[in-house]
Amino acid sequence: MTPLRYSPDIETPAPDEQETIDGIIKGMTQQSETVEKREHHAVRASHAKSSACVVGELTVAPDLPAELAQGLFAQGRTYPVAVRFAQGPGETLGDRVSTHRGMAIKVFGVTGEKLPGHAEDTQDFVLATGTTFPSGTAAGFLRDGAVIGKSAGLPEGVKSATAAVARNLNKVLHAFGTESAMADFFGHPFSHPLADSYFSQAPIRFGDYVAKLGAVPDSAAQAALAAWRLDPKTDEDGFRHAAVAYFRESEAVFTLKAQLWSDAETQPIEDASVDWPVGTSPYRTVATIRLPRQDAYGPERVRYFDEVMTFRPAHSLAAHRPLGSVMRARLQVYKALSAFRHAENGVAEREPTGVEQIPA
Numbered sequence: 001m002t003p004l005r006y007s008p009d010i011e012t013p014a015p016d017e018q019e020t021i022d023g024i025i026k027g028m029t030q031q032s033e034t035v036e037k038r039e040h041h042a043v044r045a046s047h048a049k050s051s052a053c054v055v056g057e058l059t060v061a062p063d064l065p066a067e068l069a070q071g072l073f074a075q076g077r078t079y080p081v082a083v084r085f086a087q088g089p090g091e092t093l094g095d096r097v098s099t100h101r102g103m104a105i106k107v108f109g110v111t112g113e114k115l116p117g118h119a120e121d122t123q124d125f126v127l128a129t130g131t132t133f134p135s136g137t138a139a140g141f142l143r144d145g146a147v148i149g150k151s152a153g154l155p156e157g158v159k160s161a162t163a164a165v166a167r168n169l170n171k172v173l174h175a176f177g178t179e180s181a182m183a184d185f186f187g188h189p190f191s192h193p194l195a196d197s198y199f200s201q202a203p204i205r206f207g208d209y210v211a212k213l214g215a216v217p218d219s220a221a222q223a224a225l226a227a228w229r230l231d232p233k234t235d236e237d238g239f240r241h242a243a244v245a246y247f248r249e250s251e252a253v254f255t256l257k258a259q260l261w262s263d264a265e266t267q268p269i270e271d272a273s274v275d276w277p278v279g280t281s282p283y284r285t286v287a288t289i290r291l292p293r294q295d296a297y298g299p300e301r302v303r304y305f306d307e308v309m310t311f312r313p314a315h316s317l318a319a320h321r322p323l324g325s326v327m328r329a330r331l332q333v334y335k336a337l338s339a340f341r342h343a344e345n346g347v348a349e350r351e352p353t354g355v356e357q358i359p360a
Contacts, residue, residue: 001280003067003209003260010210010269011323020138021329025336027142032340039092042344044306045337047086047102047128051193052243053305055082055355056291058107058256064286068258070207071319072110072123073286080108080355083291084305085193085243088128103127103198103215103254104311105289108355113318115331120351124315126330127198127215136273138329190232193243194252195225202272203261204313205321210261210269212276214283221250240297247296254291257283272326300359307347309358310338315351 014020028045036042043049062076069075083106088099110123135141200213217223225246230238246252261267262281268274295301312334313322322331342349352358 001262003262003281004264005208006205006210010264011328012270013325013328014137014139017138017325017328020142021332023142024138024329024333028333028337029340032337036344042341043092044086044341047084047088047104049087049092049240050084050297050302050306051087051240052085052247052296053082053301054085054247054252054291054294054296055080055358056252056289057081058105058287058289060287061285067209067260068284068286070209071112071205071317072107073258074207079110081289082106082108082305082309082352082355082358083289084311087239101129101193101196101198103196105215106309106311106315106352108353110317115314115316115318115321118315120315120353122315122351122353123317123320124311124313125200125213126311126313127200127213129196129198130201131199131212131214132275133201133272133326135326136271137325139325140273141326141329190230192225192228192230192246193239194222194246195228198254202326203269203323204316204327205319205323206258206260207319210323211258214257214259215254215289216257216283217253218255218288219251219253221246222252244295244297247291247294249293251293252291254289255285256287256289258286259283269324272324295360298360304359307345308350309352310334310349312338 032042032045035048057078058081059078060073060076064073064076072079084102084104086102086104088101105125105127107123107125108121110121114120135144195217197217198215203210203212228242230242232238235241259276259278260281261269261276263277266274266280267276313327313330314335316322322328338349
C-alpha cells in the first residue's frame, strides 16, 4: 500500500493528557524513591540493569526509495553510535526476573533541525522487545499500577514468580498462534540479549511519512544463539555475562528496519498496543548497525553509560519526532526522571557530542 503522509493533525491528544503525564511522573518518581532507599542509589526508572554498553557504527543503506530516504536516512552514510542493552525493570533485580529488554541507540553527527530543547547533533532511538507497548496510551499506563510504582516494594521472589506465570502463559498462547504483549512485558523468555529483536513499539515521524522501527539480529554468530537460554539458578547476572562474553569474541550486527504507516484504521497513531499488520506494511531495511568486538562492560564506560549519559526520545531530529500518546508522555517523563536520578546521585548529566567522549 502507498504510505500515508505525515501532518501535525494525525495526533489527537486527550483533553486531560497533561494531567495524565503529571500522574505518570509522580508515580514513577515514587517508584524511583522506593528503589533508591533499598539500593542506596538512584537508578533508571526503567531498564536500570545494563547488560552491555558498546559503540559501533550505523550505516544507512544507499539508494533507498524516496519513501525510506527520509530524515537521518536521506543519504547513504555512516554514523558512530553508542548502544546500551538492558533489562526492563526499574531496579537491579537478579536475572531470574526476566522481563522485557531494551536496546537504546545514540547516533552521533546528526545535523538538521532538532526538537525544542535538544541542541547536540545526536539522535536517540529507544527500542524494546515486543512490537507493541502493552498499555497503549499514557492514560492506560497511568492506570496500570503494576507498571507504575506498585510493584517496586515487592520481594524479588514474588516478581520472579510473576514473571514465570507470564512466561508460561505466552507458551500456551503461542501454541494457539498468538501471544500477549503484557505477558511478555512481565515474563520475557530467558533468551540471549543479542538474539532478540527490538522495536520502537510506538510511531515516530519519518520525514514526510510515519514509521515504527525495528532492529533485527543479522549475523551468523547471533543466529547461533537462537536456542540459548539462561539458567537463572546458576547466574543471577547471566544476561550481562553472556553479552560480555559474546562481544569478547564476535561482532553483533542488527538490521534497522522501518514499517511505514499505510492505513489509518489498522495502524493507529494514538494506541501503541495495536500491532501494525506486516501484511499491510512490512518492515523494510533502512540501515545496518555494526557493533565490533570490544570490552562491553569496562568500569569507566559502564559508569558513563549508566550514571552520566541518557537515552531519550526527546533527543531527536524534528524529522523523527515521537508520535502518539505514549511517546508524547515519554518526552516529558524521561526528562523528569533523569533529572531526579542525576540530582539524587550528585552526578551532572551530560550529552556527549561525539563517540570519542565515551570511555573505552
